[in-house]
């Protein structure tokens with residue numbers, strides 16, 4: 536029985552070493568070294584091969600090596616083959632770190648101080664209390680929840696918005712499209728951790744920005760396609776938005792002549808906010824194989840109708 540890995544080959548070698556220790560009964564192979572395709576039961580991929588069940592006729596489960604599965608073409612995956620998103624402690628920790636630094640960059644006025652430094656200007660700004668900076672997270676999955684649970688400890692008033700009802704201790708949770716504007720109206724720093732679906736594509740747009748308080752900031756750690764980049768630039772010019780921190784863009788890489796690169800109130804990182812850590816991810820994948828064999832629902836199993 537084979538476990539096939541189809542993503543970054545260097546990480547594949549790490550997965551192979553961990554699988555050899557932890558699940559020696561599975562033959563582990565790294566794409567394109569597939570061996571006999573009929574023996575492949577499990578596939579972990581960033582991009583599965585086209586028509587995966589024709590290429591791998593006995594495939595039982597497809598694991599994404601990332602938190603998202605929007606890059607998958609699920610139309611070619613039959614309903615009996617479950618698809619699983621990566622939910623593992625390493626990717627959660629990385630995301631909490633990244634979003635915390637982004638929120639603190641905005642909260643502690645580091646965009647302003649970067650400008651002062653360029654001018655060699657020793658200038659103080661009043662320090663605002665965390666209690667006066669309202670944080671809002673779009674998307675209350677495992678990542679959004681973990682981010683809010685950490686940010687709450689700084690004393691920021693925290694709220695979240697998701698499609699369905701959620702309860703998070705100490706967080707004001709809003710659910711459904713009818714409550715979106717109430718959520719936005721109380722949000723000074725908006726963080727996008729939504730899955731990318733047809734319902735969320737382009738959701739960070741002029742309408743949403745206008746529902747935020749004037750001078751709000753946006754952090755996008757979802758997908759580039761969540762954000763309308765033209766609307767963002769317009770909202771920065773008009774002053775409706777103060778600043779933006781983007782870990783994802785559309786396209787990636789962002790073209791060198793794109794105006795977002797040089798905007799003084801925009802910080803860009805190249806999709807590095809978080810990544811799956813093989814040491815912790817392999818344990819989750821092995822546990823999921825056990826759950827699947829027992830006929831149980833796996834951690835991160837995608838609801839095909841919802842798209843995440």
Ligand code: GLV
Nearest residue numbers: 600601602603811
């Ligand atoms: C990266 O963006 C991921 O989906 O893990």
